[in-house]
Amino acid sequence: MFSKAWTLMRIRGIPIRLHISLALVLPFLAWSVSTNQLPQLLRSAHVPAEALTLPASLLGVLVALALFVGIALHELGHALVALRQGGHVKGITLMLLGGVAEIDHEGATPRQQAWMAFAGPLVSLLLGVGSLALSLVDGLLLDLRAALYIFGGMNLALAIFNLIPAYPLDGGRILRALLAARLQPMRATRISASVGRVLALCGVGFALMLPDPMLLLVSVFVFLGASADEAATTMRLGLAGLRARQAMARRVASVEPSRSLSSVARHMLFQGASAAIVRDAQSVRGVLGVRDVQRGPLRRADEVLEGEPVWVHADDDLSEVVGRIQKSKQSGAIVVDDMNTIVGVVTYEDLARAVALRGAADAPGVTPPAPTVPARQDARR
Numbered sequence: 001m002f003s004k005a006w007t008l009m010r011i012r013g014i015p016i017r018l019h020i021s022l023a024l025v026l027p028f029l030a031w032s033v034s035t036n037q038l039p040q041l042l043r044s045a046h047v048p049a050e051a052l053t054l055p056a057s058l059l060g061v062l063v064a065l066a067l068f069v070g071i072a073l074h075e076l077g078h079a080l081v082a083l084r085q086g087g088h089v090k091g092i093t094l095m096l097l098g099g100v101a102e103i104d105h106e107g108a109t110p111r112q113q114a115w116m117a118f119a120g121p122l123v124s125l126l127l128g129v130g131s132l133a134l135s136l137v138d139g140l141l142l143d144l145r146a147a148l149y150i151f152g153g154m155n156l157a158l159a160i161f162n163l164i165p166a167y168p169l170d171g172g173r174i175l176r177a178l179l180a181a182r183l184q185p186m187r188a189t190r191i192s193a194s195v196g197r198v199l200a201l202c203g204v205g206f207a208l209m210l211p212d213p214m215l216l217l218v219s220v221f222v223f224l225g226a227s228a229d230e231a232a233t234t235m236r237l238g239l240a241g242l243r244a245r246q247a248m249a250r251r252v253a254s255v256e257p258s259r260s261l262s263s264v265a266r267h268m269l270f271q272g273a274s275a276a277i278v279r280d281a282q283s284v285r286g287v288l289g290v291r292d293v294q295r296g297p298l299r300r301a302d303e304v305l306e307g308e309p310v311w312v313h314a315d316d317d318l319s320e321v322v323g324r325i326q327k328s329k330q331s332g333a334i335v336v337d338d339m340n341t342i343v344g345v346v347t348y349e350d351l352a353r354a355v356a357l358r359g360a361a362d363a364p365g366v367t368p369p370a371p372t373v374p375a376r377q378d379a380r381r
């Protein structure tokens with residue numbers, strides 16, 4: 001997910017990765033601490049700058065590094081709770097806007113989701129309160145006390161900021177989990193995403209008034225994140241219980257990797273196909289959907305294809321299939337049967353159609369029958 005990141009270490013098997021954008025944010029943070037927070041703190045405590053043992057710039061670097069350790073601990077809080085609940089953690093990445101823990105825990109109950117979301121801010125809260133308390137101890141070196149005070153304040157701010165109920169921030173995840181305990185998951189997602197978007201717009205307004213570029217960046221990130229996650233969750237929930245064969249396109253063109261996209265499009269039109277499988281004599285390279293073939297008529301099929309093809313079985317649950325496609329770099333999955341014969345392709349367009357049909361089929365007032373798998377399959381390639 002995050003290319004341009006290298007693994008620093010592993011904690012309980014969880015890789016902690018540093019993203020290249022840290023090279024930008026760490027020096028900025030160190031500079032901001034040594035030229036803003038530290039002088040302000042000394043002034044308010046009526047302590048001359050000369051009383052410090054270390055140069056302010058070095059203290060700034062140390063506090064900036066410590067803050068990212070604090071962010072890693074915050075993410076570890078989420079990750080360790082997820083592990084305890086039986087979830088899977090792919091890794092933690094420290095980057096420009098803080099940290100991201102990639103957690104796979106589809107089966108979490110609302111209660112578990114709420115705990116998982118709360119664990120991160122709780123760690124930040126404890127770090128903040130603990131550091132602020134330590135900074136009040138008289139016997140400690142002044143440099144350490146100043147660093148602890150600034151570090152503690154930043155962690156408190158981090159905890160409070162993350163608890164704002166603006167999805168996809170932690171507070172928004174808690175809100176969604178609390179709603180999901182009472183409402184249908186789809187409705188809970190819609191409401192929390194809407195609250196997230198409204199709060200993000202308020203954030204944009206504040207950021208423009210102040211003006212504060214960092215707040216602007218975070219608000220835009222929250223706004224886009226709320227919408228992207230709402231779309232992904234709606235699709236996943238709308239597809240649960242359906243099988244790959246119920247959404248797959250059976251008419252699929254087969255093209256060589258060297259073909260131009262305009263030629264692939266002609267091929268698809270000629271065969272009445274909604275997708276094309278790119279393959280040569282040795283192997284299958286992947287799937288091109290309608291959107292892929294619009295990416296420049298002269299480009300070659302293998303130029304547009306990225307990553308490995310996604311293989312699914314015709315009886316796989318579509319909510320799983322959509323997750324696998326979203327995690328891949330391809331825009332569709334190749335569907336095989338028990339004999340490992342390719343029987344079709346599932347692209348985003350096919351998934352959207354299945355969600356729409358499901359919505360219409362489950363319209364209120366009608367008892368939705370359990371989704372059934374068609375007994376007989378019709379013609380294949």
Ligand SMILES: [Zn+2]
Nearest residue numbers: 120121162170
């Ligand atoms: Zn968090």
